[in-house]
Amino acid sequence: MSIKRWVTRRWYGKPGALGLLLPLEWLYTACAKRRRQRYAQQPERRYRAGVPVIVVGNISVGGTGKSPTVAWLVAHLRERGWQPGIASRGYGGHADQYPLLVEPTTPPQQAGDEPVMLRLSTGVPVAVAPARADAVKLLEAQGCNIIVTDDGLQHYALERDIELVVIDGERGLGNGHCLPVGPLREPPARLADANAVLINGTPRVELPVDGWAGTLSPLHLRRLSDSVRQPLSPLPFSGKVHAVAGIGHPERFFATLDALGIEVIRHPFGDHHQFTQQDISFGDQLPIVMTAKDAVKCQPLLSDTMRASSWALEVALTPETGFSDWLDSQLEPWSHVRREDVARRC
Known part of the structure; x- marks a missing residue:
């Protein structure tokens, strides 16, 4: 068994020997908390877009269903008359210059695999940049009046209006520990600060918060x-x-x-x-x-x-019935942005 597979088993089971790394977990957790507090105390370091920003992320390492959630959000927003764009880190891609506007023909080696996939599947503008604020600024310049970020919950340099955390219903939060003892980027208590939690699939473990159900x-x-x-x-x-x-x-x-x-x-x-x-x-x-x-x-x-x-x-x-109405209600304070944009296009 490879080391990676062994670690994954420990993350989603009993920590076992990884418990020896508890001091590193404490250090990691303290640094993550301090970093978040620093951005909260220094708002001038955060970029506030002129349009609403929805962050779709998770508190665990690995796939939870973020990209399908982003695709659903984009389709729903377009039905409601918004002009959405998608911002991403572009993980795995290495472009010569950022921010990069992703085209259907952009090689994934430049933009990352998920941004190219989302560009092809949604048809809306997608921008990538290590600093997500740069990607958001590019999308604003493209005429997008609402931004959905694929991942980026921990990217506190970008101000957000809605935080949506996606959790894998089957694996939940693993053993409940933060890195490196467990798979969490932030402690489970972080979920209480999000605007909503979307649970992808039938929950097989107990979760610390209630959430909306989603079916993939x-x-x-x-x-x-x-x-x-x-x-x-x-x-x-x-x-x-x-x-x-x-x-x-x-x-x-x-x-x-x-x-x-x-x-x-x-x-x-x-x-x-x-x-x-x-x-x-x-x-x-x-x-x-x-x-x-x-x-x-x-x-x-x-x-x-x-x-x-x-x-x-x-x-x-497909989120459960009621989630789309909840989302629309959260965006109501920004409805003037959508109406003004429609008026300009007409």
């Missing part, structure tokens, strides 16, 4: 050779497939495929894994099914023949 459901399969979408029943292939997942919680992806009746050969990778041809060369002709995020990086590595039998599983998040 598969939509269809998209063939990588031509982007043709195929329904999940009947499946466009039979027999075993290679399942590739370089996300924060690969087992969730594999479980989704299992539930669809797909017999999978599992290939888990770390979150934001930088794929090589060797990673996805399996020496046979079996189909490959991967997450939409991984497809952004893997598609250029595949031969034409392999693309024709490779698929991305596209999913969507």
Whole structure:
């Protein structure tokens, strides 16, 4: 077993030997608290946008369903007449210059995998920058009248109007400890300060706060050779497939495929894994099914023949009834921004 897998098991089970690192956890927690207090005491260090900012983040390391939540938010806001943009750190990307406005053709090596995926799936402007305030300023210049940030809960240099924390219902908060003993970036008490908590999937562990329920459901399969979408029943292939997942919680992806009746050969990778041809060369002709995020990086590595039998599983998040009304009520103080923008466009 690799060290990374061993640590992950300890994070989502009993800490075991990681308990020896408790002094480091105390130091980490004290530094995180001090950093947040420093920004609270020095408002001049925080950027206040001229439009509302919704931060979608988590307090744990790894995937919880933030990107599908961002995609749902963007679709909902557009239905309500807003002109949203998405700001991101662009983790895993290295651009020559920031902020970077992401185009559908921008290589994930420059912008990161999630920003490119969100640009393709939502169609709204996406900007990336290590300092998220720079990305927000660029989106404001593009005419966006509301900003949704993909991650960034701990990026206190950016003022926010709504904090939405996403939690994986299956794994919850792990062992409840902060790094390095556990998977948390901030203590569980931080959840009480957020405007809302969205629980992705059925909670299997008790959580310290109440939250809105959300369901992540598969939509269809998209063939990588031509982007043709195929329904999940009947499946466009039979027999075993290679399942590739370089996300924060690969087992969730594999479980989704299992539930669809797909017999999978599992290939888990770390979150934001930088794929090589060797990673996805399996020496046979079996189909490959991967997450939409991984497809952004893997598609250029595949031969034409392999693309024709490779698929991305596209999913969507649906919050429980009432969440959209709650969100609209939170944005009501900013409704004049939307109305003024509509008036200008007319």
